[in-house]
Amino acid sequence: MKISKTNPWWWIPTLYFAEGLPYFIVNNISVIMFNNMGMSKGDMAMYTSLLYLPWVIKPLWSPFVDLIRTKRWWVVTMQVLMSVAFALVAFTLPHPSGEVIASGTVPVSLFTLTLVLFWITAFASATHDIAADGFYMLALHPSDQSLFVGIRSTFYRLSSIFGQGVLVVIAGLLETRIGDIPRAWSLTLLVCAVLFSATTLWHIFRLPHPASDVRRSDAGGDAVYIFKEFGRTFVTFFRKKGVLVALLFMLLYRLPEAFLVKMMNPFLLDGRELGGLGLSTEAVGLVYGTVGVAALTIGGILGGIAASKWGLRKSLWPMALALTLPCLSFVFLAMFQPSDVWVISSCVALDQFGYGFGFTAYMLYLIYFSDGEFKTAHYSLCTAFMALSMMIPGMVAGYVQEMLGYTDFFIFVMVCCLVTVLVTLLLKVDPEYGKKK
Numbered sequence: 001m002k003i004s005k006t007n008p009w010w011w012i013p014t015l016y017f018a019e020g021l022p023y024f025i026v027n028n029i030s031v032i033m034f035n036n037m038g039m040s041k042g043d044m045a046m047y048t049s050l051l052y053l054p055w056v057i058k059p060l061w062s063p064f065v066d067l068i069r070t071k072r073w074w075v076v077t078m079q080v081l082m083s084v085a086f087a088l089v090a091f092t093l094p095h096p097s098g099e100v101i102a103s104g105t106v107p108v109s110l111f112t113l114t115l116v117l118f119w120i121t122a123f124a125s126a127t128h129d130i131a132a133d134g135f136y137m138l139a140l141h142p143s144d145q146s147l148f149v150g151i152r153s154t155f156y157r158l159s160s161i162f163g164q165g166v167l168v169v170i171a172g173l174l175e176t177r178i179g180d181i182p183r184a185w186s187l188t189l190l191v192c193a194v195l196f197s198a199t200t201l202w203h204i205f206r207l208p209h210p211a212s213d214v215r216r217s218d219a220g221g222d223a224v225y226i227f228k229e230f231g232r233t234f235v236t237f238f239r240k241k242g243v244l245v246a247l248l249f250m251l252l253y254r255l256p257e258a259f260l261v262k263m264m265n266p267f268l269l270d271g272r273e274l275g276g277l278g279l280s281t282e283a284v285g286l287v288y289g290t291v292g293v294a295a296l297t298i299g300g301i302l303g304g305i306a307a308s309k310w311g312l313r314k315s316l317w318p319m320a321l322a323l324t325l326p327c328l329s330f331v332f333l334a335m336f337q338p339s340d341v342w343v344i345s346s347c348v349a350l351d352q353f354g355y356g357f358g359f360t361a362y363m364l365y366l367i368y369f370s371d372g373e374f375k376t377a378h379y380s381l382c383t384a385f386m387a388l389s390m391m392i393p394g395m396v397a398g399y400v401q402e403m404l405g406y407t408d409f410f411i412f413v414m415v416c417c418l419v420t421v422l423v424t425l426l427l428k429v430d431p432e433y434g435k436k437k
Helices: 012-036 041-050 053-067 071-092 098-103 108-139 142-178 181-206 223-238 243-252 255-269 281-310 312-336 341-370 375-404 406-426
Strands: none
Touching: 012 041, 012 071, 012 108, 012 142, 012 181, 012 255, 012 281, 041 108, 041 255, 041 375, 053 108, 053 375, 071 108, 071 181, 098 181, 142 181, 142 281, 223 375, 243 341, 243 375, 243 406, 255 281, 255 312, 255 341, 255 375, 255 406, 281 312, 281 341, 312 341, 312 406, 341 375, 375 406
16 A cells, blocks of 8 residues: 655644534534524523434435545545635624613524535544545554554644633623624634635645545445345344444433533523523633533543553443543533633533543443454444434433423433433443553
């Protein structure tokens, strides 16, 4: 296999920054934007959760990425499409009046075009994920793949901090400076569109052209055979031993966090008279988008170290408890509504650290269950169920919160922790799996 001679430092950092940014804008920033622009909690949670769907079903069209065009073509084309979509969102964002926004009853129909453009971005981003990961393996020698795996993860995390932290802070500062929430978000998304367009232009000229990056059909791949194998992956996946317990674990292990994370930012933003903490948008960008993401990353790193020492089986219970117990911090915040930003930041950091630590066992189990003849395809299906586990609870989280209020909602989240305990109890794994030899 001929490997590109282009220095990987020229394109890997920007490629994985570009992979992460649309995901966080579509799935996280949209929550804050729609909340600040007066959409009801139930509608906001429902429609932003539906934006997860492309990541749920992306295994269904991944064969087309192999069959049609090259990985490089898909990467660049999807980036162009996302750049245009971001610009269109910026220029077409509705402008409800301040009184209507304050009422919290802005109809979803007003945001129809915005949601359609976010859907286009979501499908383009999910397709970009497929192509970028394939391109990474084609353009790098196996030894370099190992070397740069940490680099790509780092820049993906940086895109999270930029998307959930920096962009939210910019939006908050603009909201305060110009006193016009819709215009502030339009300008923020315009900044994002310009940045993403510049990244796309860089990739048009800087992404390498590996000789092995060809259409599957050009390389002698038979479409009928490819789809036949694609069908086999589904059949063999659902015939795996213990598949029912595995699916329950994949769908329910993160249930409390799936509810909590959807309503976390609205809770931080809503006024104290509504049961929230009344933070400014820029403060949320710092508390959740920066401190929270940093704690999540540290928790993930320490989780990986612990899992390699203990193995998956011994890691399950400590990590399940780390995922669930810190949710109590939001019961505390909702009951006492502290105004000290350091107290709030500490509670958010505790929850996100626990989530990062506990999520390690979940990811390790997906790898464990995927092992076998169709390891890559089965892992892709596992990640689809992973996305579904966040999408379904998120769709109803807003309606549950509207019915219960914030304090009882977070108590409800703690009750959901019992589901995590139950599915963890059902798992049976090899005691030696995951231990560093």
